[in-house]
Amino acid sequence: MTSTRSNTTIAWLVCALVAAAQFGNYYVYDSIGPVADLLQQQRGFSDTQVGLLNAIYSLPNVVLILVGGILVDRFGAARMTVLTAGVCLLGALLTAFSPSFEVMAAGRLLFGIGAETFGIATMAAVAQYFAGAQVAFAMGLTLAIGRLGSFSADMSPTWFASAYQNWQPPLMIAAASAATAFAAALVYAGIARRHPAPGAPAPSAERFEWRDLLHFGRAYWYLLALCVLWYSVILAFRSTFSIKYFQHVHGLDLAAAGAMNGYVYLAAVFATPAFGWLCDRLRRYAPFLAFGALLLPLALAVLALTHWSLWISTVLIGISYSLVPAVMWPLTSKLVGPERFGTAIGLMWVAQNAGISGANLVAGWLNDRAAAGPQNPAGYEPMMLFFGVASVLGAACAAALWLSAGDKEHEQARRPH
Numbered sequence: 001m002t003s004t005r006s007n008t009t010i011a012w013l014v015c016a017l018v019a020a021a022q023f024g025n026y027y028v029y030d031s032i033g034p035v036a037d038l039l040q041q042q043r044g045f046s047d048t049q050v051g052l053l054n055a056i057y058s059l060p061n062v063v064l065i066l067v068g069g070i071l072v073d074r075f076g077a078a079r080m081t082v083l084t085a086g087v088c089l090l091g092a093l094l095t096a097f098s099p100s101f102e103v104m105a106a107g108r109l110l111f112g113i114g115a116e117t118f119g120i121a122t123m124a125a126v127a128q129y130f131a132g133a134q135v136a137f138a139m140g141l142t143l144a145i146g147r148l149g150s151f152s153a154d155m156s157p158t159w160f161a162s163a164y165q166n167w168q169p170p171l172m173i174a175a176a177s178a179a180t181a182f183a184a185a186l187v188y189a190g191i192a193r194r195h196p197a198p199g200a201p202a203p204s205a206e207r208f209e210w211r212d213l214l215h216f217g218r219a220y221w222y223l224l225a226l227c228v229l230w231y232s233v234i235l236a237f238r239s240t241f242s243i244k245y246f247q248h249v250h251g252l253d254l255a256a257a258g259a260m261n262g263y264v265y266l267a268a269v270f271a272t273p274a275f276g277w278l279c280d281r282l283r284r285y286a287p288f289l290a291f292g293a294l295l296l297p298l299a300l301a302v303l304a305l306t307h308w309s310l311w312i313s314t315v316l317i318g319i320s321y322s323l324v325p326a327v328m329w330p331l332t333s334k335l336v337g338p339e340r341f342g343t344a345i346g347l348m349w350v351a352q353n354a355g356i357s358g359a360n361l362v363a364g365w366l367n368d369r370a371a372a373g374p375q376n377p378a379g380y381e382p383m384m385l386f387f388g389v390a391s392v393l394g395a396a397c398a399a400a401l402w403l404s405a406g407d408k409e410h411e412q413a414r415r416p417h
């Protein structure tokens with residue numbers, strides 16, 4: 001009884017530490033958007049360069065995230081969390097103190113190499129300490145605290161207004177939050193050494209088989225396509241270009257634009273675990289996913305084609321941003337067997353990173369080509385069209401997924417195909 005209680009306490013302590021580390025990590029990821037305008041004014045960066053600072057996060061993971069998953073299985077969640085948090089810290093420091101664009105980009109590259117594998121390691125940590133019970137809720141909470149990190153980055157022009165006179169102090173604050181993440185990872189690893197997770201697997205000697213990738217059913221591939229299209233639009237738009245877009249097209253100042261962007265994350269802090277809980281209660285996933293995916297093109301259309309209040313598009317994106325991740329990862333576990341869940345996520349993140357990277361580069365290139373800026377707000381139209389088309393295709397994949405695997409029996413089965 002006492003031992004069960006102390007196991008539960010340790011599990012929640014690990015969850016809190018992993019969530020704190022996740023907070024720092026997401027803060028760093030989203031630290032470029034708020035300084036995009038300053039980087040252009042003070043360092044003369046083009047939109048392509050700004051886009052590249054986020055694209056380069058995803059680029060190495062087009063390959064490395066599969067390797068990262070294998071390393072997590074091989075060396076354990078705790079060791080990999082510390083190692084990758086250290087790499088992230090190094091990357092954030094390099095970006096903040098860089099003398100040139102190239103070194104700054106190298107910092108973001110390093111940060112990206114660490115951060116995505118860190119994401120898998122932290123997911124594995126939570127899964128191991130909550131093996132069986134409350135795992136979805138604990139994962140939802142961890143994701144929610146990560147979103148709080150993104151929200152804080154967007155609010156930083158308001159909270160640390162004096163730091164935003166220059167491009168460098170905001171990036172130093174980001175490096176400080178990476179240091180906090182590293183410290184949290186170290187404490188978690190210390191706890192894991194003394195109190196190993198009950199659900200921690202023995203180091204795996206099983207070989208990775210490329211053939212396994214072909215065994216996923218059709219519904220899984222629709223889910224993968226949705227993952228690529230939806231995350232590409234939401235991250236390239238919201239983490240890179242939306243703050244500039246709000247400033248230049250909708251006339252908001254930097255603090256207001258950051259806050260408008262940040263409310264989406266704030267909503268997700270509460271709504272992501274709540275939607276996950278709701279889907280679990282109703283035991284329906286695909287219809288919710290289709291609904292969440294549809295809201296993204298609707299929000300973009302409201303932004304680009306109307307003069308309606310920015311609150312309307314913010315609420316629509318907020319629901320989409322809470323609903324889609326809350327459903328996507330549990331639904332993946334319903335569509336593939338547990339023995340291939342890691343491979344399934346790894347493959348989705350490989351394609352997702354390629355998509356995010358490509359979307360950042362294409363959007364930056366479209367803006368530069370059309371000379372988008374405060375003097376030429378119409379120059380953002382090609383970027384919005386690009387995001388609109390990609391998000392409609394994503395919604396179509398979600399609808400196809402609903403048709404192919406969205407009936408009640410399918411969704412409740414462990415492995416429909």
Ligand SMILES: NCCCC[C@H](N)C(=O)NCC(=O)O
Nearest residue numbers: 026029116119231325349352
């Ligand atoms: N930190 C922002 C990028 C996260 C990408 C990651 N591969 C992912 O999909 N995480 C789940 C999420 O919804 O954030």
